[in-house]
Amino acid sequence: QNAGKKCTEKEAAGFIGLGSPIGAFRLEISSGLKFGLLDRPSTGKIAITELVKKILRPQDLNDEIEGLREAVLKAPDISNVYNHYRGENLPDDKFFENTLVDNFRIPQEKIKDFKTIFIETLEKAKLIEEHNGKRRVIDFSKGGEPGVDSTARLKKIGKDISIGADDSCFVMMPFAKPHDNYYSSIYEPAIKKAGLKPIRADHEIFGSGKIMDQVWSGIKAAKVLVAELTTKNPNVFYELGLA
Incomplete structure (x- = not known):
């Protein structure tokens, strides 16, 4: 009713x-100022x-979502x-609630x-999505786009890579089992399917010379890096740190 112009609190209440x-109402005003x-x-x-104007009267396709995310x-x-x-x-709910209380x-x-x-x-800001039966919180600082799900984003990124x-x-x-099986049955076929040559220290570059020098050379030469962090292997973390 006021077209976004400034007014007194009494006028706003009216x-x-x-x-x-x-x-x-004063509590709502206080919260609005705080947020x-x-x-x-x-x-x-x-x-x-301007943030509210961006949400309520968007001038661009993504204004409302961007405004809501900024408000979050x-x-x-x-x-x-x-x-x-x-x-x-x-x-799960129990662990989520415990974290909210304790942390x-x-x-x-x-x-x-x-x-x-x-x-x-x-949900309003499109910052949460269903993912394998779980609710996944979207990190829009890493390229999350309004209305574009994770699979679509990955496909878009893939098209831009030559x-x-x-x-x-x-x-x-890690070199030990069961990771040997993972490499040969999962990683290696998938990497080849993507058009890349799979390189793993113990398989392809283990030979004469210092192993870490060879690892470093392999990392620098690679177009893509894949790290298996499930077992928190210190050698893998070291290699990832080098990368």
Whole structure:
């Protein structure tokens, strides 16, 4: 009703049908200021921010989603939990609730409400998706695009990569079983199918000379690197650090 112009709190209350800015309304104003949705352009006045305009009156296809995602990062508790889980699956309810209480100090009596608000907020901002029966939190700092799922993003990235006949993929993984079987039955065929030459230290470059010098040469020469981190092998972490 005010076309986004600045106004007093009393005027704002009137726009939504309240006679005066009562306690609950003042709390909403305080939250809006805290989360970057409102500001005070002058004493006694409030106004919506550019972030709100971006969400409510988008000028571009992605404005609304980008605005909602920016708002997520401005909400203290929600942003903290989002940053903790981004790029990962949310744990089962029991473990999720324990983490909220122990790590983020969300009061036990507020857990149910917080979980509902958190999930709905991420859904609205398209920051959560179903992934193998789990809810996965999208890390949009790594190229998450509005309305584009993970599989589509990978396909898009793949189209932008050119593979030459001599390009290699260096595999960093433990030498012991069962990883030998993984390499021959999973990694090697998949790498060859992608048009790359699979290289693994003990298979292809183990010979005369210092092994780490050869590993370093293999890493530098590779077009793609693959690291098997499941068993937290220290040698693999060292090679990954070199990369």
